[in-house]
Amino acid sequence: MPLSDDELDRYARQIVLKEIGGAGQVALTSAHVVVIGAGGIGGPVLLYLAAAGIGRLTVIDDDAISLSNLQRQILFDSAEVGAPKVDGAAKAIARINPGVSFMPVETRVTRDNVDALLAGADVVVDGSDNFATRLVVSDATVRLEIPLVSAAIGQFQGQIGTFSGWREGAPCYRCFVGDAHDADDCDSCSEVGVLGALCGMMGSWAAMEAIRVIVPFGEDQTGKLHIFDGLTPMMRTMRIPKDADCRACGTPK
Incomplete structure (x- = not known):
C-alpha cells in the first residue's frame, strides 16, 4: 500500500x-511487533517503534503503575499511578502516533497462552524482568520462527541480543542462558537497583534492532550479544554459539 x-x-x-x-x-x-513488558525497557521500545511507523504494536503486561516505576518507566506520569500499564501505554502511543494500530493485552505470558499471543508477529521484543518469562517467550519464537530481540538491564549494565534459533547455525536465547533459570527466582531491579537512563538506552537500542529485522540495514546482528557497562563506560560484543543440545533449537538426538 x-x-x-x-x-x-x-x-x-x-x-x-x-x-x-x-x-x-x-x-x-x-509490520506487526509484539513487545513483552511495558516497563523500563518496553517504554522506549514502544515509543520509538510507534514514532518509526510500525503499523501494528501489541504490548503484553499484567502489572499496574506504581510510584517507584516513574524513575525509569517513561510511558507513565504521576496521575496514572494505580492504573494498568497497558492502559498507560495505549495513551502514550496515541499521543505519539495515532496512525499506529495498538493492542494492549493485560495478561501474563505463560506456556499455555504464549503461542496464541505471539502468532503473526514479524518481530518480538522482550523486555520482561524474569528468566521464566524470557525462556517461555524464547521457546515460542523458535517454534513460531519469529525473530526475537531480547534486552535486559541491571544496576549499571545492559545487554541486548537478536536471536533466530530455528535457523541453521543461529542460537536461541536458551542457548545463551541454558535451563538453570527456568524458575522465577532471579534478582529484580527492586532488589539490586537500576539507573533509569540505562533503561532508555537499552530500550531505544532494542527498537533499532527490531527495525533492523524488518528493514535489514548494516550488519546482521543475529547471534550477537552486546553488553554495555555504564560505570566504565564501555561496550563489548560476543557471539553466542548455537547449543547442539539446546532443548528448544538443538539437533534432536
Whole structure:
C-alpha cells in the first residue's frame, strides 16, 4: 500500500535514509511487533517503534503503575499511578502516533497462552524482568520462527541480543542462558537497583534492532550479544554459539 501524504511528511527523515527509503517505510507500516513488558525497557521500545511507523504494536503486561516505576518507566506520569500499564501505554502511543494500530493485552505470558499471543508477529521484543518469562517467550519464537530481540538491564549494565534459533547455525536465547533459570527466582531491579537512563538506552537500542529485522540495514546482528557497562563506560560484543543440545533449537538426538 502506498504511503499517504501525511505519512511521507511524518517519516521524511527516515525515508531519506538510503538504507530505509520508501520501500522500507512501507515494510515498517505493514509490520506487526509484539513487545513483552511495558516497563523500563518496553517504554522506549514502544515509543520509538510507534514514532518509526510500525503499523501494528501489541504490548503484553499484567502489572499496574506504581510510584517507584516513574524513575525509569517513561510511558507513565504521576496521575496514572494505580492504573494498568497497558492502559498507560495505549495513551502514550496515541499521543505519539495515532496512525499506529495498538493492542494492549493485560495478561501474563505463560506456556499455555504464549503461542496464541505471539502468532503473526514479524518481530518480538522482550523486555520482561524474569528468566521464566524470557525462556517461555524464547521457546515460542523458535517454534513460531519469529525473530526475537531480547534486552535486559541491571544496576549499571545492559545487554541486548537478536536471536533466530530455528535457523541453521543461529542460537536461541536458551542457548545463551541454558535451563538453570527456568524458575522465577532471579534478582529484580527492586532488589539490586537500576539507573533509569540505562533503561532508555537499552530500550531505544532494542527498537533499532527490531527495525533492523524488518528493514535489514548494516550488519546482521543475529547471534550477537552486546553488553554495555555504564560505570566504565564501555561496550563489548560476543557471539553466542548455537547449543547442539539446546532443548528448544538443538539437533534432536
